[in-house]
Amino acid sequence: MVPSCSFPDTAVPPWVGYSEEETMQQQILALSADRRNFLRDPPAGVQFQFDSEQMYPIAMVMLQEDELLNRMRFDLVPKQVKEDVFWRNYFYRVSLIKQSAQLTALAAQQQAADYREEQETISPEGVSLTENTIRPKTPPVSISDIPKGGAQEEEENEISTSPGVSEFVSDAFDSCSIDHEDLRKEMEQLVLDKKEDAATPEEETADWEKELQAELQEYEVVTEADNKDDNWDKEIEKMLQSDD
Secondary structure, three states, X not given: OOOOOOOOOOOOOOOOOOOOHHHHHHHHHHHHHOOHHHHOOOOOOOOOOOOHHHHHHHHHHHHHHOHHHHHHHHHHOOOOOOHHHHHHHHHHHHHHHHHHHHHHHHHHHHHHHHHHHHHHHOOHXXXXXXXXXXXXXXXXXXXXXXXXXXXXXXXXXXXXXXXXXXXXXXXXXXXXXXXXXXXXHHHHHHHHHHHHHHHHHHHHHHHHHHHHHHHHHXXXXXXXXXXXXXXXXHHHHHHHHHHO
């Protein structure tokens, strides 16, 4: 039986202090709707330490928080299960819910830590824009500030006084000054190169024909040698017949 003494003021429901209190509260209160949560022992091999003296104050709090738990205890104890077994099986299921909540919280913390580490690896210089990297805007110019002569005169002055433009024009002029004699030699060499390239297939054909002719000559030499051997054999045969 649950002791009749008053429980300590520090006793609170199991879901208090967790980040997902509402979710845990709903899950723990839902345990009282199924009597199997009180009749079934923890699985074999599961080490679940149940301290009745430590858990009874929390049990008293739960009896006040959960009306279904009160009814379930009234129906099962002691008719189908003993008092300590009733609370052991119940708090075993409560511990499973608490462990699940802890794992969820740890996973969320790890994910947040990984995200912070990933953000720290990115150099702030690569994502932030400093005053040096931002190009200043051109200040507005009023019509009265424009000198006489209009924008065309201003552009001509800029082109004439800009050292970059003058240097570019002079460089382009120097690059275009090519000696005519050199140009003529290059054109002649280009024509010769084209003639040589056009003759290349004919030369390749001539080489191929020479190789084929050499092979045919070798074949004729071998054939003539074979014929000479045949004639020599015939002469020897005649000499042998004459001796007989």
